[in-house]
Amino acid sequence: MEKFYKLLGIDENATDSQVKAAYIAMKNKYDPGSYEKEDLIRHAEEKTEQITQAFDEIMNSRRMARMKNGEPVADDSDAYDGANSAEASDDYGYIEQLIESDDLDAAEESLDAMPQNLRTANWFYLKGLIFFKKGWLEEATEFFSASCKMDPKNITYKRALEQAIWQRSGNFGNPNGKDSYQSMAGCAPGCDLCNLCGAFVCADCCFRCMGGSYTRC
Amino acid sequence: MFGYVRPFIPELKVCENEIYRAIYCGLCKQLGRSYSQLSRLMLRYDIVFLVLFSLGLSEENVEFKKQNCLLHPLKKELCLEKCSSLEKAADISIIFAYFKFIDNVRDEKFFKRFISNLSLLTFKNMFQKAAKSQSEISNIIENFMDNQINLENSQKKSIDQACDPTAKCLGLVAQTLSNNPKKQKILYRIGYMTGRYIYILDALDDINKDFKSKAFNPFLQKNAELNAEKKSKIFENALLSLNFSIAQLAESFEKLQIEKYKSIIKNIIYFGLRSAIKKVFEKHGQPLALFLNCCCESKNS
Known part of the structure; x- marks a missing residue:
């Protein structure tokens, strides 16, 4: 079970809606439709399968646990967060679908129509996501940061913000570097000044063994 | 808008540099062939x-000759x-140039306005020819001009809003390079981020000029002072936006299946754009220490 949680990048104490949010975010990330290279598509498809499996396993096991404890089991797992937010998260599901299908205008319209008191951290995250997809990177960063302030524990919001900060400070790819496409063109790996000096010292040592020296000392 | 999207020569292989220059020369000659010697400017x-x-995306076989x-x-x-x-x-160059002159006639005063009017007259025939063969692109750019004027007249403008017309325009132009919807989506994002980068860097570069002439600049508020402290703050914030745009551009590019000329494009995205940023920042007295993150930086800066 632990590996499923790891796959979605959340810990076992996450609420159902957090699991769902992480699942949707991961699914978006590995959407095979947004890749073109064949090996990337294959990788994305594998990942999507794994993620879906992990999500199903987690949700099923939670449902089973609840049945054992005699709690009511509803079809919609979001119902556990209280009536109000359940209503809101239903809307979010619809909006997430709109964002996924790149219907950004419609998604933004539905988000803006939501009353102020229902605007949760997820609202701010989704708004940020719309701006991000539109290419409005400044606004996106602000909304991601707002969602993180409202819900600092949520890993999806945190990741989005961390990536924005990482790229804004002049880096490419992701801060954890695992899935990044970091490929600095033309530059040999580790070809920086420190390595250059190190290599020079090494070369000098070898040269000295043979009786010569690059340096005068 | 000149020269912000160039390769960083010290990081190019000699043969890549030769190919890049050959394409540059080829476009110059093509302008001469399709239009006139004047249009080569x-x-x-x-x-x-x-x-x-x-x-890189076309299947056409091309030839290089001395x-x-x-x-x-x-x-x-x-x-x-x-x-x-x-x-x-070549058609796109003419269309861009023509609309740039229209923009100048609107913005500039006296002498420059006169020159732009004159150029409009000389380029009118060429533009009509170009717009005929590339009607889609000519419509995109005409639309962009309208959006830009609306934006400059509107009250509330964030940086994102200010970049949007230019970025969208380049995105749509880039989109026309492919017929495959998947590729089009990626190309749009590449164009959008390139446009964003060009617009922000151009606005930074013009900041002193615009402040003096009280022209529109997204980094300047109306009637506000521009002192050294404020200026360095503006540059500092703009750098974050520029970095983010380039990183997003790189991310989209890595998703695009393109075989030919890949290393040259990579050089431009990963080094060239940043080297242009560095030049603009240095010009305005905001030096950036070790910024390109490559072997050549310490030797050439």
Whole structure:
């Protein structure tokens, strides 16, 4: 079970809606439709399968646990967060679908129509996501940061913000570097000044063994 | 908008540099062939960037030949021969140039306005020819001009809003390079982020000029002072936006399946754009220490 949680990048104490949010975010990330290279598509498809499996396993096991404890089991797992937010998260599901299908205008319209008191951290995250997809990177960063302030524990919001900060400070790819496409063109790996000096010292040592020296000392 | 999208030569292989220059020369010659000798002055680096994508994505076989040129009459240089990518790029150059003159007539005063009016007259026939063969692109750019005017007259403007018309315009132009919807989506994002980068860097570069002439600049508020402290704050914040745009551009580019000229495009995205940022920042007294993150930086800066 632990590996499923790891796959979605959340810990076992996450609420159902957090699991769902992480699942949707991961699914978006590995959407095979947004890749073109064949090996990337294959990788994305594998990942999507794994993620879906992990999500199903987690949700099923939670449902089973609840049945054992005699709690009511509803079809919609979001119902556990209280009536109000359940209503809101239903809307979010619809909006997430709109964002996924790149219907950004419609998604933004539905988000803006939501009353102020229902605007949760997820609202701010989704708004940020719309701006991000539109290419409005400044606004996106602000909304991601707002969602993180409202819900600092949520890993999806945190990741989005961390990536924005990482790229804004002049880096490419992701801060954890695992899935990044970091490929600095033309530059040999580790070809920086420190390595250059190190290599020079090494070369000098070898040269000295043979009786010569690059340096005068 | 000149020269912000160029390769960082010290990181290019010698053969890549030769190919890049050959494409540049080829576009210059194509402008001469399609239009007139005068139109060769409209050569721009960002259009060469577009040509790299267009050549990289097309199946057409292209030829390079050594040729003479007005600029270097004694030595023959490698030059890209006539091909459909170059013809399209030449049309786009003329359309961009024409709208730039219209923009100048609107913005500038006295002498420069006169010059722009004169150029409009000379380029009118060329523009009509270009717009006829590239009606889609001409519509995109005309639309962009309207959006830009609306934006400058509107009250509330964030940086994102200010960049949007330029970015969208380049996105839509880039989109026309492919018929495959998947590729189009990626190309739109590449164009959008390139446009964003160009717009922000251009606005930064013009900040002193715009402040003096009280022209529109997204980084300046109306009637506000511009002191050294404020200026360095503006540059500091703008750098974050520029970095983010380039990183997003790189991310989209890595998703695009393109085989030819990949290393040259990579050089532009990963080094060239940042080297242009560095130049603009240095020009305005905001030096950036070790910024390009490559072997050549310490030698060449």
